[in-house]
Amino acid sequence: MTRVSFHDELRQLQEAIAALAVSVREVIFRAVQALEHTDGEAGERIVAGDDVIDRRVAELEEECYKLLVLHQPMAGDLRTIGAALHILIDLERMADHGVDIARTAVRLRGEKLIKPLIDIPRMAALCQEMISRALDAYVQGDAVKAEALVALDDVVDKLYSQVFRELLLIMMQDPHTINQGTQLLFVASHLERIADHTTNLAEAVLYAVRGERRELND
């Protein structure tokens, strides 16, 4: 009987982590939206909300340790919890990057953007998609789905180079754009990092499902 309840609890933990990932996606989406509209107030709300995610990460970490201590799981169950601890750290970092993007929106409050944002929202959309797929792979124990994330990370990396070149060109043409141009470069860099974190999630899934340690992002 205890086993049944343990597996229920493990399933609930995985679902809670998936729900947290939805919140992290939301932070990234709203942060980039605030940036697109240089909406400082929206940015501030996102910054203020970061505590909620941090607290939730801490709670779920506790839950992992509780399951480890009370049930002393082994094999696949042990790896699922080990992977959860990694995933929680990565989700927290991703949320932090999202908050940094929101801070940029606060700094650029009310400014006119030096160019309409096209590739940055595209990067953000890809990041959100990657987070969803990584968590689906985790909950479903689907290593193949996790491996497939690498292809999306490559697309994000290409977009990042594209944004970088484009912004550099704009700044070279008009030094007045340097302040905002640099801020936008940082935003692109944050998104690129978020995508890297999702490949960490994928690595955690490979470990959980197959017991395999493999760098997906080289």
Add this chain to the structure above:
Amino acid sequence: MSSAVQEPADAPAVIRSRGFHLYYGAVGALKGIDLDVPARRILAIVGPSGCGKSTFLRALNRMHDRVPNVRMEGTITFDGQDIYSPTVDVVDLRRRVGMVFQKPVAFPMNVYDNVAYGPRLHGLMRGRAQLDALVEQSLRQGGVWDEVKDGLRRPAASLSGGQLQRLAIARALAVSPEVILLDEPTSAIDPIGTARIEETLQRLAGDYTIVLVTHNLQQAARISDRTAFFLNGELVEEGPTETLFHRPRDPRTDEYLTGRYGGGGSR
């Protein structure tokens, strides 16, 4: 070697089982076991009730010899010699391959005589001083000396379960065995007593080869160097303990360790 997932050990094998089958009447209890027991290591054998782990352990010192209707095929060698060969002296085999049982049994005599019984029987000792020294050494190795040294003449039955089990280990050690077989030695012992026995076994592993049958998975994980997983009379997987409990390669092992196998897994 059979189809079981196995990884080579880092120590030479003292006992080798090859294609070993054991039948109780028409029922196959062990089905073609190919397993090496590495020297001076702890090998744990785990698996659900009825998987054949105790049957296999008992086969290692011929405890099935007097059980009616038991039939065996294949070979088990100890130090290169087939233990089921008619030329083998079973008494000597059991001295070299000792057994400690689940329920610690005290001979109806005092602590000292319990340990001295085997050496006296085998005529291993000459003189009182030598026997005294052997009894002390065995009790020390068994990790129970400090607790019994002031009451060596007390009846062994007055000891606690955990002390009695360590006395049983000391008694097995007193006849200078090379291999010690233990069949669920802590299942009737409280956690502190269990911890003492585990410490004792780990200490002994440097000098003796230990085979431990246990249904306590955590115990196997804590103290063994290698673990073998038996299921329905077959060896499913054997390898370094860390590997087996962390990333087993056979899905049946994973199902058992995570308690998903047929509901029979015990923790």
